[in-house]
Amino acid sequence: MEIPYNTPYMTGRELDYLKQAHEDKKLSGDGKFTKKCHEWLETRFNVKKALLTQSCTAALEMAAILIDIQPGDEIIMPSYTFVSTANAFVLRGGIPVFVDIRPDTLNIDETKIEAAITDKTKAIVPVHYAGVSCEMDTIMAIAQKHNLYVIEDAAQGVMSTYKKRYLGSIGHLATFSFHETKNIISGEGGALLINDENLIDRAQIIWEKGTNRKQFFQGKVDKYTWVDIGSSFLPSELTAAFLWAQLEEAENITNERVAIWDHYHDAFKDTEKNGYLKRPFIPTDIHHNAHIYYVLVEDLDTRTQLIADLKNHNIHAIFHYIPLHSSPAGKQFGRCHETLASTTSLANRIIRLPLYVGMTTEMVDIVATKVSDYLKTTHIDLKKAV
Numbered sequence: 001m002e003i004p005y006n007t008p009y010m011t012g013r014e015l016d017y018l019k020q021a022h023e024d025k026k027l028s029g030d031g032k033f034t035k036k037c038h039e040w041l042e043t044r045f046n047v048k049k050a051l052l053t054q055s056c057t058a059a060l061e062m063a064a065i066l067i068d069i070q071p072g073d074e075i076i077m078p079s080y081t082f083v084s085t086a087n088a089f090v091l092r093g094g095i096p097v098f099v100d101i102r103p104d105t106l107n108i109d110e111t112k113i114e115a116a117i118t119d120k121t122k123a124i125v126p127v128h129y130a131g132v133s134c135e136m137d138t139i140m141a142i143a144q145k146h147n148l149y150v151i152e153d154a155a156q157g158v159m160s161t162y163k164k165r166y167l168g169s170i171g172h173l174a175t176f177s178f179h180e181t182k183n184i185i186s187g188e189g190g191a192l193l194i195n196d197e198n199l200i201d202r203a204q205i206i207w208e209k210g211t212n213r214k215q216f217f218q219g220k221v222d223k224y225t226w227v228d229i230g231s232s233f234l235p236s237e238l239t240a241a242f243l244w245a246q247l248e249e250a251e252n253i254t255n256e257r258v259a260i261w262d263h264y265h266d267a268f269k270d271t272e273k274n275g276y277l278k279r280p281f282i283p284t285d286i287h288h289n290a291h292i293y294y295v296l297v298e299d300l301d302t303r304t305q306l307i308a309d310l311k312n313h314n315i316h317a318i319f320h321y322i323p324l325h326s327s328p329a330g331k332q333f334g335r336c337h338e339t340l341a342s343t344t345s346l347a348n349r350i351i352r353l354p355l356y357v358g359m360t361t362e363m364v365d366i367v368a369t370k371v372s373d374y375l376k377t378t379h380i381d382l383k384k385a386v
């Protein structure tokens, strides 16, 4: 049996909604399905304004424009994240300042943020890794004290909560991803969520290529014209129609993923107790969406060999990220706050296991058994060698 790392889940209604958009002859953005998605995101997650985007990357780029990033401005973020978290700000001349992560959650270490603030700092970008929330109360308090924006990179955090509040509803701005590899999907896709009311009007202008199209159609202005910088950030109705089918099932998709995640977690309990690996840690007061199940192994060699061994058994496990501070562009455009010891170590030791809707508990058991057996065997061998 072949066990892939991921396979996109379709709810079954995507084609019906695509057909409706086709029949309506409404293909460009901001139509019926886009509005349905906006409304759903706003009410479900309690955010002031939601705007669908072509991707989470595009939403992050909008955020950088909205908070007026100027060349030389600094943005505090983890190095252990996807490139877009940093790239969106670098595009505007901003300087990513990389702060180390917590060894337990792999999220930005909130106790190290304040020391990284300078008079150039403009924003903090917490990334909710694996859909597990960052320590948002602390981060929001630091931001308030130093008059900074908080932009949640909630690409992986759709449907997760922090102290009963949905991720995406806490920072001044937040971004979601609906990329095929995420929990809720539309191929490529994302959303910008706006909680700071002062940013809503300008966000709609930036979204519509820097024009006042929205205000024009609302009858608020009598001319439709170019008023600000912007780009074509909005997705087509086809993307929104596909996404609508997924949002309708968001609860079920999340529940199914969480059940698989929990099954892994139980299966690895003893392996962890015996010291062969470390399981993910979920702080209290947090509900996560089971975006990733990962384990941490002893070192890079162990990980490389384990991934190869799993592959020999047709199980596809993967790793990420190359920390941004050690990447060519990260070195060129960013700087580190202190040494990023946890980032470097954890990035070498993480292994992400298959998790997708449709994966059976039997498959989870096969993966968990293979991982545990491999680590037990090599551990004993190592002891013999000493």
Ligand SMILES: *Cc1c(COP(=O)(O)O)cnc(C)c1O
Pocket (backbone or CB within 6 Å): 054, 055, 056, 057, 058, 081, 082, 084, 085, 127, 153, 155, 156, 176, 177, 178, 179, 188, 189, 190
């Ligand atoms: C996936 C991801 C992104 C980018 O999302 P796209 O929709 O592919 O642009 C950004 N940040 C994080 C943390 C991600 O996991």
